[in-house]
Amino acid sequence: MVIDWLAVGINPGEATLFIQSKVPEHAELHLLLSMSTPLSWLERIPTYKDQQEKLKEKDLSTYGFLGYPLLQSADILVYKASKVPVGEDQVAHVELTREIARRFNHFYGREPDFEKKAKDATRKMGKRNAKLYKQLRKSYQEQGNDEALSTAQALVEAQQNISLGDKKRLLGYLEGETKTILPEPEALLTPTAKMPGLDGQKMSKSYNNTIALREEPSSVEKKIRTMRTDPARVRRTDPGDPEKCPVWQFHQIYSNEEIKNWVQNGCRSAGIGCIECKQPIIEGVLAELAPIQERAKRYIEEPESVQAIIAEGCEEARAAASETLEEVRQVMGLMYR
Template identity: 70%
Template sequence: MAVERVLSGMRPTGNLHLGHYHGVLKNWLRLQHEHECFFFVADWHALTTHYDTPEIIEESVWEMVIDWLAAGVDPANATIFIQSRVPEHAELFTLLSMITPLGWLERVPTYKDQQEKLAQKDLSTYGFLGYPLLQSADILIYKATQVPVGEDQIPHIEFTREIARRFNHIYGREVGFEEKAKAAIKKLGSKRGGLYEELRTRYQESGDDEALESARAMIEEQQGLSMGDKERLLGYLEGGGKMILLEPEHKLTPASKMPGLDGQKMSKSYNNTISLRESPDVVAKKIKTMPTDPARVRRTDPGNPEKCPVWQLHEIYSDEKIQSWVQEGCRTAGIGCIECKQPVIESVLEELKPIQERAAQYAEDPTLVKNIVAEGCERARKQARETMREVRDAMGLNYS
C-alpha cells in the first residue's frame, strides 16, 4: 500500500483551549501513530486575517508548539514545523497562481462567509482572496494523501484536487510520455504488467474504481521502480500525463463536542473558553460561575439537566454513575448547582494536569522547543525541495 501522509495545520492567534484539544489535538495524537504526519504552524495564514496585529502571531507561535507537545504530539512520530520557515510554500503558491482561474477562488464558500463574519476588518486583500490557494500549496508540496478537516473545509480540499488536476493536465505532458509509460510496464514483469493492463482497461472502459485502487496499490508496492516511472504508470492508468502533484483526500474530523462555559461552541470569539494552561483556581472559578437551568432560582427548585450548560460538560467528563446522580439530583432538587459542578471541576483539572506539567517543562527549556521545530523544518523542507524540483522541471524553469 502507498504511504499515507497526513498534513494539518493551525493558525497561531492565541492560547489553545479545550475546544482545540478535543476537536483537533486528540485526533492528531491518534493519527501520528497510524500515518506519516506533518503538523505545521500556519503563520502566513494567520496574517491573512491578522495582518495588522503581527505581535499576536509572534507571541502565539512558540506557545502553540508548547501546547502541542504538552498535549502529546510526539516529534519522534510527527514532523512539527513553521510554515514561513519553508519558503518553498510561497514559491509553489506563486507558480500555482499563474494557472488558477480567479472565479475558482471567488466561489470558495468560506471566502464570503469570513468576510461577513469579520466585517470589521478590511479583507478585500489579494492575500485573503488567495488563501485557499496557499492552503493548496501547503498540502500539495508534501504530496499529502489525507487532510483532516471539518465539514466546512471540504470545499478547500476539492479546490486543491482541482488545482492538482489542472497542473498535471497542463504540465504533465512529458515528451514521449506514452513510450516511457509502456517501457515502465515492461519493468513490472510479464505477470504484473499484464495485470496492470487489465486493471487499466477496466478503469478506463467502465470507470471501475476498485480496479483503479488495485492498480495504484500494485504500483506503490514495486520496490525496483524509480519515482518517475511510478508517476508515469499512475498517470497512464488514469489516461492523463505524468502525475506531478498528488490529489489529496479529505479525512473528516468528528465535530468537537466540547461546549463552552455558556453552552455554545467553545470559541475565543464567544469568550467562553478554558485554556489548556489556565491555573486550577481559574478553571474552578470559571466552572463555578457557569450559568445553569434558569428554572433553578432557589436551591429547592427542581431543574432539567437538558437545559443546563453544565450537563453538556457532564456528558463529556462524567461516567454513567455520576450522570445518573446529576439527573436524579437536579430533577428532584436533591443536589444544588454548586454540588453538581464539583465532579466536572475535578475531571477537567485531572485532564489538564499532565498537559500542564509537560507544558511547564517545555516552557522552562525554550532551546529544546526551538530545536524540535528546527529539525521539523529541515525534514519538511527536504520534502518541499524535492516537490519543487519536479514542479520546476515540469514548468521548464530548471534552466541550465
C-alpha cells in the same frame, strides 16, 4: 504553540515540527498555484463567507484573506501529503486542495509520448503485476470502481523495480493521460470531527470561544460554567433538549454512558440544572489538561530544547519541500537557476 504540540504527545522523532516562514518554498508554491487557481474556487469556501459575515468589524477584503486557503493547499501539496488530519469544517479546504492538484497535474503533467512511456513502465512491473494493473485500471475507468483505483495505486507504490518517474506515470495513467506531480490528499477525520466553541459557534480563536491547553483551571471552570445551553431552558424548571445544547457535544467526548444517560433524562425532565450538567465536563476537561500542562512545564523550563527541535525540523522540512519545488519548476519551464 510548539510547546503545546510537544505536551500533547507529538513526537519530534516521528513528526517534523517547523516554522512555515523558515521554509520559503511554501510561499513560492502558493504563488505558482495562484496562477492557475480560479478566483471563484476561493470565493466559494464556506469559512470565507462565514468569517466575512461574523467578523464585519475587520477588513477582510484582501487577497491575503481570500487566498489563505490556497496557501493552506500549498502547505499540504509541497510535502505531497496523502492524508490530512482536519476537523469537519476543514474538509472543504482539503477538497479544494484536491481540485488544485488535479488542475495542476492536468496542465503540467503532460509529456511527449506519455501513453507509450506509461505502457513501457507497465511492462517493467512483470507479467503478473502488469496484467493486474491493466485490469484494475480498466475497472476504475470504465466502471468508476474506487476500490480498484486504491488497489492499483497500492500495487504501483509497492513496485521495487521501477523508477520514481515511472511510478508517477503509472499513477497518472490510472486516472487519465497525465503524470501525477502533486498527489491529491484525502481528509483524515477523527470519530469526533467537529467541536463547538464555548458560545455554540464554530470553535475558533477569531471568535474568542476556545479553551487553551495551558489555561488556568479557574479560567477553564469559569468558561465552561458560562457556556451557552439550550435556549428553551430559560428557568431551572424548564425541560430541555440535549441535542440543541453545545454542552451535550462535550459530553459525547468527556462523559461515560452512565453520565450521558443522566444528562439525557435530567435535561429533558428538568431534573437537573445546566450548572449541574456542566460539572462533569469541567472535571473531564481539567483531568485531560492536567498531564498536558505538567509535561509542558519541562519545555517551558528548557526553551533551548524546543528551539533545537524547531531548527532541525526546519532543515528537514525545507529539504523535502525543495524536492517538490524543483519538480514543479521543471514541469512549468521555470528552471532558471
